[in-house]
Amino acid sequence: MENAQRIIVTVLGRDRVGIIAGVAGVLAEHNANILDVSQTILQEFLAMIMIADISRCTVDLGTLKDRLAEAGRELGVRIDAQHEDAFVCMHRI
Amino acid sequence: MLAFHEILESIQMIQEENLDIRTITLGVSLMDCADADALSACRKAYDKITRCAARLVEVGESIQREYGIPIVNKRIAVTPVALVAGASDATDYTCFARTLEDAASAVGVNFIGGFAALVHKGVTRSDRLLIESLPAALSETERVCAAVNVATTKAGINMDAVALMGRVVKETAARTADRDGIGCTRLVVFANAPEDNPFMAGAFHGVGEPECVVNVGVSGPGVVKRAVEKMPRNADMGLLSEKIKKMAFKITRMGEFVGREAARRLGVPFGIVDLSLAPTPAVGDSVAEIIEAMGLERCGGPGTTAALALLNDAVKKGGAMASAYVGGLSGAFIPVSEDAGMVRAVAAGALSLEKLEAMTSICSVGLDMIAVPGDTPAETIAAIIADEASIGVVNHKTTAVRIIPAPGKKPGDRVEFGGLLGGAPVMAVSRFSPAGFIARGGRIPAPVQSLGN
Numbered sequence: 001m002e003n004a005q006r007i008i009v010t011v012l013g014r015d016r017v018g019i020i021a022g023v024a025g026v027l028a029e030h031n032a033n034i035l036d037v038s039q040t041i042l043q044e045f046l047a048m049i050m051i052a053d054i055s056r057c058t059v060d061l062g063t064l065k066d067r068l069a070e071a072g073r074e075l076g077v078r079i080d081a082q083h084e085d086a087f088v089c090m091h092r093i
Numbered sequence: 094m095l096a097f098h099e100i101l102e103s104i105q106m107i108q109e110e111n112l113d114i115r116t117i118t119l120g121v122s123l124m125d126c127a128d129a130d131a132l133s134a135c136r137k138a139y140d141k142i143t144r145c146a147a148r149l150v151e152v153g154e155s156i157q158r159e160y161g162i163p164i165v166n167k168r169i170a171v172t173p174v175a176l177v178a179g180a181s182d183a184t185d186y187t188c189f190a191r192t193l194e195d196a197a198s199a200v201g202v203n204f205i206g207g208f209a210a211l212v213h214k215g216v217t218r219s220d221r222l223l224i225e226s227l228p229a230a231l232s233e234t235e236r237v238c239a240a241v242n243v244a245t246t247k248a249g250i251n252m253d254a255v256a257l258m259g260r261v262v263k264e265t266a267a268r269t270a271d272r273d274g275i276g277c278t279r280l281v282v283f284a285n286a287p288e289d290n291p292f293m294a295g296a297f298h299g300v301g302e303p304e305c306v307v308n309v310g311v312s313g314p315g316v317v318k319r320a321v322e323k324m325p326r327n328a329d330m331g332l333l334s335e336k337i338k339k340m341a342f343k344i345t346r347m348g349e350f351v352g353r354e355a356a357r358r359l360g361v362p363f364g365i366v367d368l369s370l371a372p373t374p375a376v377g378d379s380v381a382e383i384i385e386a387m388g389l390e391r392c393g394g395p396g397t398t399a400a401l402a403l404l405n406d407a408v409k410k411g412g413a414m415a416s417a418y419v420g421g422l423s424g425a426f427i428p429v430s431e432d433a434g435m436v437r438a439v440a441a442g443a444l445s446l447e448k449l450e451a452m453t454s455i456c457s458v459g460l461d462m463i464a465v466p467g468d469t470p471a472e473t474i475a476a477i478i479a480d481e482a483s484i485g486v487v488n489h490k491t492t493a494v495r496i497i498p499a500p501g502k503k504p505g506d507r508v509e510f511g512g513l514l515g516g517a518p519v520m521a522v523s524r525f526s527p528a529g530f531i532a533r534g535g536r537i538p539a540p541v542q543s544l545g546n
Contacts, residue, residue, distance in 0.1 A: 008095075010104050026118065038097050042401050049100050082161030084095075089350035090343045091099045 005055035006084040008033070014079025015046040023079060026071045027039065030064055032057045046077065051084070054074065094164070106212040110343060111315035111378040114351050115371045117153050120298035120306040120364065121145045123207075131183035135192040142169060142205075143194035145305050145361075150201040153359045163323035164351065165312070165373075165513075169197060173240075174395045179219030186223045190237045202280075206238040206296035211286070212535070214248040216257075224254075227261050231276035232268035236435065237406040238294035238431060242281030244284035246484040246489050249361035250537040252479065252504075258282050259475025261532070263498055266467065270500035273508035277497040282478050284485030284492045290421040295493055297460075304362040308421060309352035311412075312371045313344040314432075317404075321386040327396035331502050334407040341368070341411030349416040361401055361467075368412030369422030369457055370404075372432035374515035380404075380425050381434025381444075392434055393444025397452050401425060405456040408510040422491055424457025430510060430517035431462055439518050446520050453483045459493035464508045464519045467500040474498060476527035479537075487540050 011023060020037070027034055032052045039048035057064060065081045074081035106112040126137035146169050151165040151536075174189050190208050197205035208230055210220040218388040227239055241258055244250035262282075266274030281295035288299020290307035298306070320340045322332065356363035372380045381392035384400045405425045413419050420502070427449065429435045438444035446463065453459050459481050465474075478494045485492030499508045502519045509516035 008100055010100065026097055040097070047101060047388070051096060064153075065158065080161055083159050086160035086162055086347065086350060087095050087100055087103050089346045091095060 004088050005053060007052050007081050008059065008084050008087055009050040009052060009079065009081045011048040011072070011077050011079050012045065013046060013075070015044055016043055016076065019046060019048065019077060022057050022067065022071050022075050025054055026067050030058050030067065032064065105196070106316045106343070107162065110313070110319050110363070111373070112313045112347070112376055113165050113178040113310040114348055116166040116168050116291050116293070117149070117294055117351070117355050118163055118168045118170050118308045118310065119146050119149050119200055119359070119361070120170045120289070122298055122302065122304050123177045124300070125176060125220060127177050127180035129180060129182060131181040131188060134178065135183050138171070138189070139192050139196045142171065142193070143199050146200045146202065148285065148359060152355055153212045154364055156354055156358070158506050162347055162351060166203060168202050168291070168296065169200070169205045169352045170291070170292060170298045171205065172300065173207060173209035173211055175210035175217070175219045175223040176300065179217065184222060185229070186226035187233060190226065190234050193237045194234040204238050204293040206235050206240065206293050207298060209240040209297040211242045212254045213242050213245040213251055215251065216254055224257060224261060226497060227280065228264040228268045228276070231265050238279045238296065240283055240286060240295045240297055241279045242286040243478065244281040244394055246285055246486050249539040250284070250479060250482045250486055251302060252531070252537060253534045255479050255482065256370060256475045256531050256534060258478055260469040262474050263471045266498045273312050273464070273499045273510065274467070274497045274500070275510050278294055278495065278510055278514050279505045280495065282494045284482035285490060287421055287491055291367050292369065292371065292406045294495065302364070303362055305361040307352055307356040307359060307361055308364040308367065308371060308412055309348045309355070310367040310371060310374070310421065311344050311348035312378070313340070314370045314380050314383055315442070317370065318342050318346060318377065318379065318383045318386050319381055325464055326388070330403060334402070334403055337404060337407035338411030341408040342415045345412040345415035363418070364417045364418040365420030366412070368409060368419055368423040369421070370417070370425040372409055372426060373427065373513055374431055374433055376433060379432045379434035380427055381432055381438055385434065391441055391443035392438040393448050396447065398455060401427070422457045426461065428462035429450055429520070430464065430508070430515040431513060436515070436517050437445070439520060446522060451478060451482070453492055454488060458491060459485070459495070461493065461495045462497070462514070462517065463495070464497045464502065464505055464517050466497050466519055467498050467502050469498045469522050469543050470528070472526065472527070472531040473522060473526040475531045479531070500532040
């Protein structure tokens with residue numbers, strides 16, 4: 001797991017049509033492979049997490065983050081992408 | 094595989110509860126920069142700092158970007174300048190302070206620590222020159238941080254140095270009178286100063302340290318506060334402690350991770366994680382508010398010392414397990430001006446200088462960022478330093494004083510330093526004079542190490 005190039009994409013905001021499509025579109029466009037998706041809807045709010053492999057991604061993580069954030073602005077939600085290691089270190093001994 | 098709620102928890106800690114890495118501090122040894130010619134020494138120091146720290150800011154920013162963890166400050170700590178400058182012909186060390194300022198500016202860091210002297214047992218010629226240069230050095234620079242260690246548990250308290258520092262603090266305030274004495278916000282007087290502290294203003298690179306090292310200071314009072322608030326009001330002390338330990342573990346893990354990554358990218362060894370809860374003036378990022386969330390009406394009221402002792406101990410227990418190497422100051426910080434909850438407590442009359450002194454006996458790090466009236470005599474400042482140093486010396490811990498006698502200000506007036514330094518009401522100081530005690534000079538002997546009651 002240590003050497004995997006996996007990122008965690010989090011989407012938070014008001015639910016609407018096309019959020020998953022929008023995020024998945026950006027990832028596909030840059031050759032990031034979606035490994036897992038889970039989501040929950042609390043009242044009208046959406047919390048979605050995607051895990052993606054970026055080892056064959058065509059752009060660097062910084063650029064990918066910018067593209068995702070841009071898509072988030074169009075969709076009216078907040079999208080972050082972070083390297084998985086930061087989460088693993090915090091929650092696993 | 095990570096659980097959904099774990100990922101959301103991390104995101105919430107960062108986005109809503111101000112979890113961040115407070116500082117990545119690069120320690121750089123300047124021992125090999127000593128030179129008989131002061132100009133050459135300055136040039137060597139400038140070259141070495143700018144070479145070692147050339148990529149510090151860039152590395153910090155790239156880690157922040159890739160891992161989504163805010164890294165608030167990138168800073169540098171150097172060998173105490175009094176040890177390096179002593180070989181030179183300089184009689185005024187302000188030139189060394191300007192060199193540090195220029196180097197910090199060149200690599201883009203906001204603070205550089207190590208304009209320092211270690212005088213706990215005695216003062217060398219070089220130490221004296223550095224201390225005498227402090228008011229000019231601090232008023233003529235913006236980024237240079239100074240520290241003077243006046244006491245250790247092994248050596249006792251150098252009261253000659255304490256008296257001298259009382260006068261230096263006053264003069265530094267006078268030299269920066271137009272900005273409420275802001276020079277004093279970058280001057281720390283220590284007892285038992287740690288050699289690997291990443292936090293300003295007291296950071297310096299100790300003589301036992303390697304050539305270059307990365308130390309990390311974490312933050313996260315907001316995370317702990319929110320966790321305490323979410324607990325039932327009847328949760329007992331054991332449950333509170335357990336909860337704080339868990340949060341401290343998570344916060345510290347993040348620090349450990351970032352520190353190791355920064356060290357790897359910079360190609361230098363990783364030193365320590367400083368387990369401190371460091372507040373900022375931001376709303377909710379307050380140690381005082383954690384204490385209040387535990388059930389006290391105001392920080393500073395009865396029960397505050399006990400609540401802080403529980404908090405401090407739980408932070409250390411949780412943090413110690415999260416990191417292979419813990420060091421620096423490691424404890425909850427209780428600076429006044431940098432903590433909105435502390436400021437409120439002072440303004441409400443709940444928190445006095447005397448209560449703060451009691452609180453410093455059970456946590457990091459001392460009387461920190463305290464504004465006092467501008468007419469407070471130098472002897473009184475010295476005596477406050479001596480009191481604080483004695484708490485550190487007797488209890489085998491680090492204590493420090495960062496006090497600002499704000500020129501022209503009276504108790505209840507406000508001072509404003511801006512940014513992370515914040516602002517605070519001026520606190521009242523006892524009017525009874527310690528002048529006769531301070532005038533004696535000499536050294537308070539080291540305390541006995543056995544007979545421990």
